[in-house]
Amino acid sequence: MKLIFTAFIVFISLNLSAQLLNQNNKYTKADTLRGSLRPERTAFDMLKYSLSINVDPKTKKISGYNTIKFKVLMNQDLMQLDLFENMTIDSIVFQGEHLKYNREYNAVFIDFKNQLKNDTIHELKFYYHGKPTIAKNPPWDGGFVFEKDNNGKPWIAVAVQGTGASLWYPNKDHLSDETDSAEIKITVPENLTAVSNGRLVNQIQNQDSNLKTFHWQVTYPINNYNITLNVGDYVHFSDQFQDLDLEYYVLRDNLDKAKKHFEQVKPMMSCFYDKLGEYPFKNDSFKLVETPYLGMEHQSAVAYGNKYLNGYMGGDLSGTGYGLKFDYLIIHESAHEWFGNSISVKDIADLWIHEGFTTYAESIFVECEYGKKAALDYIYGQRRMISNNRALVGEYGVNHEGSSDMYAKGSNMINTLRTLLGDDDLWWKTLKDFNQEFAYKTTTTKEVVRFFSQSLNKDLTAFFKQYLYHKAIPELVFKSDPQSNKVKYKWDVNVKDFDMPVELKIGKNTKWIYPEAETWKALKIEPEQVIEIDEKQFYIDVKFAN
Known part of the structure; x- marks a missing residue:
C-alpha cells in the first residue's frame, strides 16, 4: 500500500477488513455439560x-x-x-x-x-x-x-x-x-x-x-x-524418511496413483523437521489413510480424501498459483501432527492454536520449496478467506470455538509477529522450542502468549489481545499537517496499550515508526513524498483521517 503526501493525502490500498457483525450466543444445558x-x-x-x-x-x-x-x-x-x-x-x-x-x-x-x-x-x-x-x-x-x-x-x-x-x-x-x-x-x-x-x-x-x-x-x-x-478394501505400502516409518493405506484400485502422489510426503517431512522439529509420534509411525471424506488430522493416521489432486480439491485457496503445486490436504493435515495433536488445547475456545499455526505451516512448506517471497505471497493470498466477523477465541466452558478466521487470520497474525521479530534464525528456533516445550501437553492461549513473550523478549499481550479477542484488525490512522510538512499517526484499536511498530519505506529508505493507541505521533515528510507499507508483511488496515 502507498501513501502519497502532497497538500492532501491520496490513500491507495486494499480493503482488508470486512464489515463487522454482532454475535449473540445462546447456550443450552447440553452445551454446558x-x-x-x-x-x-x-x-x-x-x-x-x-x-x-x-x-x-x-x-x-x-x-x-x-x-x-x-x-x-x-x-x-x-x-x-x-x-x-x-x-x-x-x-x-x-x-x-x-x-x-x-x-x-x-x-x-x-x-x-x-x-x-x-x-x-x-x-x-x-x-x-x-x-x-x-x-x-x-x-x-x-x-x-x-x-x-x-x-x-x-x-x-x-x-x-x-x-x-x-x-x-x-x-x-x-x-x-x-x-x-x-x-x-x-x-x-x-x-x-x-x-x-x-x-x-x-x-x-x-x-x-x-x-x-x-x-x-x-x-x-x-x-x-x-x-x-x-x-x-485397503492395500498397504510403506516408505521411509530418515528413521521415521511412512505407512500408507489406500483403496486397492488407487495403489499406483498413491505411490506416485504420496512422494511429496518426504520433502514435507524434510521441511517440517528443519523448521519445526522432528515428527512428534515417531514410535507410532506416520500414516496416510484414504477416506471417503476430505480429510482430518487423526494422530498417526491422517485421513486423506483429496482424490490425489494438488491444491484443495483441485483449487487454490490462496489464489496465488502456489497452492496448486502441492496437495493441500497432505501438507495441512500432516502439519497438525505438530500443531493440534502434539500441542493441543485444553478448551475448544482456543482452537486457533491448532488451526492458525497449522495454516501458517502451509506457508512454511511453500518457503522451503519456493523461497520466502513465495511464502509471503501465499500468506497474503490467504486473506481473501478472512471475514473478521467475530473473535478468534471462543467462549470457555460451553464447547464453543471462535471464528473460522482462526485459519487464515491466525496465519497472517503469526506472519506479522515474525516480521516484528526481524530475526529469522531466532524465529525458527522459537518455533522448534515451542514444539519441544509444549509437546504432548494441553495448553491455553494465555500460556502460548506467555511463551512467545518470554522467548522473543517482548511483552506481546496487547498484540495477541487485539488479534485474538477482537474482531477488527489493527488500523493505522494517518492525518497530514501540510503547513509543518509532518504526518501524524496512531493506532485505532480496541486494546489501550497496543503499540506495535511498523516499517515504512520512504523513497529509497526504510524507517520503523512506533505508533501508540492513545497518542498521536508525528513524522516529518517532504511534499509529494511516497510512503509504502509492505502489506504482505503486516496484517493491518490503514486509513486517512481529516
Whole structure:
C-alpha cells in the first residue's frame, strides 16, 4: 500500500477488513455439560482407553466396550462420562459389579456407591451399542460415513472433531484430558481391513465366523477426537524418511496413483523437521489413510480424501498459483501432527492454536520449496478467506470455538509477529522450542502468549489481545499537517496499550515508526513524498483521517 503526501493525502490500498457483525450466543444445558469442568470430571484423570468395537457394514451398527483406566485426583463418588444419547448403554462394570447411572443429554453420570479415594487407579468397562450418527457433510459435520468403493465393497470412516468423540464411543469428552495411551481393536468382515491410530499389533481371524479383528496400539498421549477407525478394501505400502516409518493405506484400485502422489510426503517431512522439529509420534509411525471424506488430522493416521489432486480439491485457496503445486490436504493435515495433536488445547475456545499455526505451516512448506517471497505471497493470498466477523477465541466452558478466521487470520497474525521479530534464525528456533516445550501437553492461549513473550523478549499481550479477542484488525490512522510538512499517526484499536511498530519505506529508505493507541505521533515528510507499507508483511488496515 502507498501513501502519497502532497497538500492532501491520496490513500491507495486494499480493503482488508470486512464489515463487522454482532454475535449473540445462546447456550443450552447440553452445551454446558459438554464444555464445562466440574468435580464429576476434574476428580478423574483418564489414563488409557482400550476400545473394542464391532462394525457391521450391512446394518450400520457398532457394538462393543471401552475399558477406561483412570486415576482419582480427589475423593469422589460420581463420574461424568459422555456418550451420545442415541447410543444404547448395555452396562457399566466396575470391580465385578454393574454400576447405576443417570443420563442427561449426552452426559452419563456414574454412581460408584462409595467414594473413590484420591491417588488411586482403577478401571471400568463401559458396554454399549447402536447406530451412530451419520455425517451429512463430513468432516465439517461430525459422524460416521458408510460408503462403497468403486468395486461395491464397504468403505467406512468417522470424523468428529467439533461434534465430539462421544458420538461413537464412551469417554470423558473434553479436550483438557488426553489419555496417555490407547488401544483400538476393530472387528470387521474378513475381506476388509480396519485401520486406526498407532501401530498394528495383531490381526486375529475369529474362529467360527467370517470376521477379523485388527488390534492397534497408541503409545503417546492422544485427544479424544483423534481416535479413529477406517474400514475398507485397503492395500498397504510403506516408505521411509530418515528413521521415521511412512505407512500408507489406500483403496486397492488407487495403489499406483498413491505411490506416485504420496512422494511429496518426504520433502514435507524434510521441511517440517528443519523448521519445526522432528515428527512428534515417531514410535507410532506416520500414516496416510484414504477416506471417503476430505480429510482430518487423526494422530498417526491422517485421513486423506483429496482424490490425489494438488491444491484443495483441485483449487487454490490462496489464489496465488502456489497452492496448486502441492496437495493441500497432505501438507495441512500432516502439519497438525505438530500443531493440534502434539500441542493441543485444553478448551475448544482456543482452537486457533491448532488451526492458525497449522495454516501458517502451509506457508512454511511453500518457503522451503519456493523461497520466502513465495511464502509471503501465499500468506497474503490467504486473506481473501478472512471475514473478521467475530473473535478468534471462543467462549470457555460451553464447547464453543471462535471464528473460522482462526485459519487464515491466525496465519497472517503469526506472519506479522515474525516480521516484528526481524530475526529469522531466532524465529525458527522459537518455533522448534515451542514444539519441544509444549509437546504432548494441553495448553491455553494465555500460556502460548506467555511463551512467545518470554522467548522473543517482548511483552506481546496487547498484540495477541487485539488479534485474538477482537474482531477488527489493527488500523493505522494517518492525518497530514501540510503547513509543518509532518504526518501524524496512531493506532485505532480496541486494546489501550497496543503499540506495535511498523516499517515504512520512504523513497529509497526504510524507517520503523512506533505508533501508540492513545497518542498521536508525528513524522516529518517532504511534499509529494511516497510512503509504502509492505502489506504482505503486516496484517493491518490503514486509513486517512481529516
